[in-house]
Amino acid sequence: MKVALKIGYEGTHFSGSQIQPDQRTVEGELLKVLQETEVITDIDAANLSSSGRTDAGVHSISQVVTFFTDNPRMAIPRILNSKLPRDVWAWAYAEVPDDFDPRRHAIHRKYRYILSADEYDISKMRDAAKLFIGEHNFSNFTKKDKKNPRSTVRQVEKLDIRSQGSVIKIDIVANAYLWNMIRKIVSALTLVGNGTRDIDWISKMLDPENYEEGIEPAPAYGLIFLDVQYNPEPEWVVDCYAVKHTNDFFTREANRFRIISTILEQFVMQPEKEMDLD
Template sequence: MTDEAPTGFTRVRLDLAYDGGGFSGWARQVGRRTVQEEIEEALRVVTRSPGRYELTVAGRTDAGVHARGQVAHVDLPDEVWAGQGEGRLLRRLAGRLPHDVRVWRAEEAPPYFNARFSAVWRRYAYRVADHPGGVDPLLRGHVLWHNWPLDVAAMNEASRRLLGEHDFAAFCRRREGATTIRALRDLRWERRADGVVEGTVRADAFCHNMVRALVGALLFVGDGHRPPDWPARVLAARVRDSAVHVVRPHGLTLEEVAYPPDGELAARNAQARRRRTLAGAEGAAG
């Protein structure tokens, strides 16, 4: 994967949002409806191109996960981009895309921009309702119902113990050749005025199922089934605990992806591609 558009092409940054309820995730899959396929097909149609232009995305969301601040890039032939311009391309995409996915911005990316490797952090939100009557029907596609009252202070106490760079193998689905070392920068909970408990999770990157597994563990703390030090003990063991449940995806939303200043993009790309290890650790989990 290159950090520069091929000769004769312009790299375009796309900022987009989608309701994940009707998708089998971001990544293109044979026989399944995905966000990537919808946008790539819409681009093909509105640019009147014979073939599709492949998107590179900041974070491949799972089936049912939503996004409000997703970022992708696509390399378009110079003549195609010159004939579109930002406003014209957005209007055409709005008329072609289904209503559960929107592109809000399309602009020429700076040199060395890569939607995936240039990102310095991703921020997700997970929303839970613990009202005994259930979830507001108008929010049911974006809020999980937890049938136990939640102690937000206990969840925050447990969350603070997980911050920093660790091997999150106990909270990730392992993938061959992929590291499970991540830097968790923010993990906190608050009860909104409407009673919904909202968690903010921010890290440089996430491994598969990491956020939903962390939420599952913290809900067990919040409802009193486990003490606040339990998630940190699970983390230290680096082994998946059978009591850690991966919560349902519909409560999870990718809210924001952050990038460094333009002059630091190339250095960030190189850093993101380096194999992660923990200081003083040998044979870090891969």
């Protein structure tokens, strides 16, 4: 039987999602637990596969992982979560056809990038975002692979930007992505937002046959994989206990980090001013 899991992970301490030798990865941690619970007994026969790869430091709410198993009754989120580390968890599962491919059968993938609002002109960023919608050659927004060249044309269906308190949230939906594509798009948008570049530069960047320029990707820690959609969608069974347990944990963690964030702000010294220690 082939089983699909929806998993989330806080990517700070992972070297990416895909298994790598001598590196801590999301798939590596999941595979260890699947073997420990005897959900998987033969790694090759299990054919573990995921809906996409994320780089070191990138997070996820709804990555989809599939595998073959002879012991599906143990492939339940709450069972797996009892042995998984706290920074990776499962929250839904489904039985899927043997030919279901979580990567190739995906029709939409949604990501969100969160950055500090700082001094960005969000109206300019939104105007620039409109230029990315549709089918474009994103050669200037990825690292070129000269050994294995492939098409750099992708279809961006949606790119929304909104301000929320002290952060800006950038949501992007596309059929597929290139390596570092989202983070480089974010970098381009911030350059327009802070006035370093103008909107016409975005048009040139989307015309790589006539203009080439490298751009550094935005930091990985701001990127989160939100969702992947299929047609037809698997009949997901949500493990309510797993969801509640995870929500409770991260609510506590969010509150803790709000306090830590405030404390860190106290460390920002203003030498030109007299410090107020009251």
